[in-house]
Amino acid sequence: MRDLIEEIFNGLPVPFSFGQILVRRRECAGFVLLHRDDASLNLLETYRDAEGAIGIAKYDDAGNYRPLKTAPNLRHGWRLELAAAEQLRRALDYFYPGRLAVFAAWKSGYLKTTALRETLDRQSGLYRVAAKISDPQINDLVTDFCRSDTGCLRTILWKRDRNRVIASTKLPSEKFDPVYDQGTASGPPGSATPATAAAAATVPLLCQEACNLLVAECRKVVKDEDV
The missing domain is CATH 3.30.1360.190 (Gyrase A; domain 2)
Known part of the structure; x- marks a missing residue:
């Protein structure tokens, strides 16, 4: 094999x-x-x-x-x-x-991605409520949680839903580009520094579906709203 x-x-x-x-x-x-x-x-x-x-x-x-x-x-x-x-x-x-x-x-060419809504819809138990998060809330949460300068260095490949809506409209386009070096992003969303020529090639950290930590944050957003 x-x-x-x-x-x-x-x-x-x-x-x-x-x-x-x-x-x-x-x-x-x-x-x-x-x-x-x-x-x-x-x-x-x-x-x-x-x-x-x-x-x-x-x-x-x-x-x-x-x-x-x-x-x-x-x-x-x-x-x-x-x-x-x-x-x-x-x-x-x-x-x-x-x-x-x-x-x-x-x-x-074998990688399969999973939309965030699909990931949330398959949650059970305490995390089932995470699926109730609204699109505007997702937009804000993904922006804060996944941003490369303070959140996560992975390049987002998944979409928000099956309609292939982008995960967050507030993140720079480079956050979704596997060619871009996320390690060079040092500013707030929208101000990522363009990749420059370097001696070392870059192997991207790719994100094919929302991680458990993001799912937990989705649940927290919904629960906080209910308080």
Whole structure:
């Protein structure tokens, strides 16, 4: 059986950026990963196994737990040295769970997306009420929750509903463009800085359907309105 992830992964150019991570080749052999902001720094804490990524990704610079691994708050000050491509692939999956598989499916033309309304309609129990959220509320919530500078670095591929309405009209168009580097977005919605030519290629973090955290926020919006 074909391993699409391996095929796509082995074809990636190095160096490349993946979310807030920069991947380079080591001078001897293997790879080195570090925070993109730390690319010019030398005094970094060094790790030498893929599992080091688990601890690095767990907390932000202030020591706060990171429930959303694709949030733009990956901590700084580390360097991860890995000997082989298999370790690199494993480490990237620890940093951004499932994103390599989604990228491979998208690159191969097999990725299926799910509209937000469809995701909400299939909720049950305590989360069933989330489907009552209005379109204007979705527009505002997605703008605040998914924005790249403070919310999430994923590129949104899903639509609001089966009519293929855009997820939020208040987010910049780049938020929905897989070619755009979300890591360069540093301002409020509508003011994202255009991607510039860089030495490293960019592998996008793609979002094919609303995450559980966004669903929970939809429920919260509806419940708060009922209070």
